[in-house]
Each structure stands twice: as structure tokens, then as C-alpha cells.
Amino acid sequence: MADIRRIGILTSGGDCPGLNAAIRGVAKPLQEKGVQIIGIQDGFRGLVENRTMELGARETSGLLVEGGTILGTSRYKPQKYPNSQGGGKSDRTRDAVANYERLHLDALVCIGGGGTHKNAYHLYQNGIPNIVTLPKTIDNDVFGTDVTFGYDTGMSIACEAIDRLHTTASSHHRCMLVDVMGHNTGWLAMGAGIAGGADVILIPEFPFSIDKVVEALIERERKNKRFSIVVVAEGAHSMEEAALRKDMERKELKARDAAYSDGLSHDLARIIEERVGIETRITTLGHLQRGGTPTARDRVLASRLGTVAADLIMEGHFGVMAAVRCNEFVAVPLEEMVGKKKYISEDNGLVETANRLGVSLGRAF
Numbered sequence: 001m002a003d004i005r006r007i008g009i010l011t012s013g014g015d016c017p018g019l020n021a022a023i024r025g026v027a028k029p030l031q032e033k034g035v036q037i038i039g040i041q042d043g044f045r046g047l048v049e050n051r052t053m054e055l056g057a058r059e060t061s062g063l064l065v066e067g068g069t070i071l072g073t074s075r076y077k078p079q080k081y082p083n084s085q086g087g088g089k090s091d092r093t094r095d096a097v098a099n100y101e102r103l104h105l106d107a108l109v110c111i112g113g114g115g116t117h118k119n120a121y122h123l124y125q126n127g128i129p130n131i132v133t134l135p136k137t138i139d140n141d142v143f144g145t146d147v148t149f150g151y152d153t154g155m156s157i158a159c160e161a162i163d164r165l166h167t168t169a170s171s172h173h174r175c176m177l178v179d180v181m182g183h184n185t186g187w188l189a190m191g192a193g194i195a196g197g198a199d200v201i202l203i204p205e206f207p208f209s210i211d212k213v214v215e216a217l218i219e220r221e222r223k224n225k226r227f228s229i230v231v232v233a234e235g236a237h238s239m240e241e242a243a244l245r246k247d248m249e250r251k252e253l254k255a256r257d258a259a260y261s262d263g264l265s266h267d268l269a270r271i272i273e274e275r276v277g278i279e280t281r282i283t284t285l286g287h288l289q290r291g292g293t294p295t296a297r298d299r300v301l302a303s304r305l306g307t308v309a310a311d312l313i314m315e316g317h318f319g320v321m322a323a324v325r326c327n328e329f330v331a332v333p334l335e336e337m338v339g340k341k342k343y344i345s346e347d348n349g350l351v352e353t354a355n356r357l358g359v360s361l362g363r364a365f
């Protein structure tokens with residue numbers, strides 16, 4: 001057993017349902033052991049700026065069902081911290097470490113996605129060795145864990161939206177394009193698309209052929225199915241676009257990403273109207289997918305990961321992410337997962353299911 005009296009906890013990156021359940025999951029078992037919990041506000045920003053709040057029994061009760069995060073969040077990185085004046089960024093790692101020490105913390109819990117894990121690993125290597133992380137994000141793209149909390153809720157919200165679009169699509173004999181989030185991976189689109197009975201699902205992992213999308217929609221018309229649902233993941237792109245992007249630098253790609261995904265559904269809708277001859281509408285779900293109360297599954301997952309993190313801390317097992325692999329809760333060393341992303345691979349069961357159900361992924365084979 002490690003000698004743990006006081007720990008810090010922060011939530012960083014885009015918020016998602018289940019963050020408060022995870023905070024509670026970490027805090028409750030530790031409070032039982034007399035450990036004091038310090039909430040660090042607005043992610044790593046609060047660590048650099050020394051903004052905290054005490055998380056006693058009162059603050060951590062009633063949290064389970066609440067969406068968002070009571071601690072606040074941000075995408076700030078200690079190692080590339082925006083300057084308050086004059087623009088640009090500075091390395092504020094030393095401030096983060098100094099505040100950790102000033103607060104007399106014995107461990108730090110960082111809850112977040114890929115970016116958060118990078119920042120946590122940076123601190124782990126540069127002055128805060130007692131770090132444990134938890135994987136959250138609606139995108140489900142954190143490497144090293146089978147699932148992240150937030151995903152089930154995001155997927156359920158998107159699925160409900162698709163269900164609702166079905167009825168209006170059917171009444172008007174229209175094609176509905178549904179833009180879902182997911183950053184550069186297709187987990188949300190694939191999950192919600194299959195659950196909602198989409199006819200076409202376009203994801204970043206498999207660049208699509210517009211001819212194949214058009215073909216799939218014409219085939220539905222031919223079968224007298226007079227409406228269609230096309231789910232478009234935020235990072236999806238055509239084969240032509242994929243070829244163009246091949247040799248681009250990261251910075252150039254980022255700029256292109258935003259412009260391309262903004263226009264994608266509009267371009268697709270125009271092409272579908274022209275070539276399939278079906279009236280087409282676009283729905284962008286956006287941040288709705290991240291808002292509100294977590295599903296029961298996410299509450300359970302976040303609570304369990306939280307309690308696993310509490311155990312890891314008491315055991316003095318640091319530099320690890322609490323994760324789920326094959327239904328087991330495990331500790332994954334940060335060095336094994338940082339800088340990697342979990343993509344949908346060809347052999348993923350979701351791909352097979354989509355294929356077997358006749359859902360087009362817009363692929364040219």
C-alpha cells in the first residue's frame with residue numbers, strides 16, 4: 001500500500017457524459033480511506049494556474065447522473081501553453097509541477113482522450129511520476145482500451161436522431177444525410193449507423209467512392225425503397241481526397257480537414273440530388289452528442305474505471321491508464337498507448353456486420 005493522503009483529479013479535452021460518474025468513482029473509495037480529493041479546474045489549465053476546488057463527500061454526491069464535468073475542462077497543454085499576451089505558446093511544465101508540489105498531492109488522476117494521455121505522459125516523465133489516467137471520449141478512439149466511457153451515450157443520441165429521421169425521410173421520400181462526430185475515426189458513425197439502420201455509412205478509415213454511394217442509393221430506388229439514410233462521419237473523405245492528402249504535412253492536413261468536412265455533406269447532397277434524383281436534406285448532430293446525462297452503460301463503465309483507478313493509486317501503481325480489455329479491467333502502461341489511436345480495422349466485427357446487412361460503406365470493391 002502506498003502512503004496516499006491527498007490526490008488531485010482533472011478532466012481535460014472535449015467533455016462527455018460519464019465524466020462526473022468517473023470523478024465520483026475515483027473519489028468515493030478514496031474518501032472512505034481518509035484520502036483528501038482536490039479537484040483541479042479546467043483540465044491542465046487549472047494545474048498551471050493553480051485553480052482548484054476541494055471535493056468532499058458533499059461535492060461528490062449526486063454526481064452520477066450529471067452530464068459534463070463539475071471540474072470544467074479545456075484543451076490546454078502544459079508543454080504548449082498559450083501566452084496571455086503577444087500570442088504564441090510557452091512550455092509551462094514547471095508551473096504545473098510546482099503547483100502539484102505546492103498542493104502537496106501524492107498522486108494525480110487525469111481523465112481524458114488521446115491528447116490528455118499525451119499531456120499526462122509528458123508530466124509523468126517530467127516531474128509528476130504518480131499519475132493514473134482514465135479513458136473518456138464519445139469518439140471511442142483511445143488506443144489500449146476496448147471502449148471509452150461517453151461512447152455509448154454519444155452513440156445512443158446519434159441512434160435516436162437517426163430513428164427520428166427515418167420517419168420524416170419515409171414520409172417525404174427523401175435522402176437524409178446525418179453528420180456525426182468522431183474526429184478521425186468512425187466508431188460513432190458505425191455504431192449509430194448500424195443501430196439506426198442506416199443504408200450508407202461513410203467513415204474516415206475507408207475512403208469512399210462517390211459512384212458507389214450513388215449506386216447504393218439508386219439500387220434502393222430500384223427496389224422501391226423510397227427513402228435513404230446516409231451517415232457521414234466527421235472525418236470521412238472520398239478516395240480522390242485521400243489521394244490528395246497522402247503527401248500533406250500535419251499542419252496542412254488540419255487546415256484542410258476543417259474546410260473539407262464542412263463542405264462534404266453539402267457536396268454529397270448536391271451530387272445525390274443530381275445523380276440519384278432524390279430530394280436530400282442534411283442534419284448535423286454536433287455537440288448534442290456530447291451533452292446531457294450518461295446512459296446506464298456509461299455510468300457503470302465510468303464508475304468501474306474510477307474505482308479501478310482508486311485501487312491503482314492505493315497500490316502505488318502509476319504511469320498507467322485504467323482500461324478495459326476483453327471484459328477485464330487492466331492497467332495499461334502509458335508508454336504503450338500514448339501517441340496511438342484506435343481505428344476501425346478491416347477485420348472489425350462492425351465492418352462484417354455492415355457488409356452482411358447490405359449497408360454500403362461506399363467502397364470501390
Ligand code: F6P
Pocket residue numbers: 014113137138139181182183234290
Ligand atoms: O473528441 C470529441 C469531439 O467531440 C470530436 O468528436 C470532435 O471532433 C471534437 O471533439 C470537437 O471539439 P470541440 O468541442 O472543441 O469543437
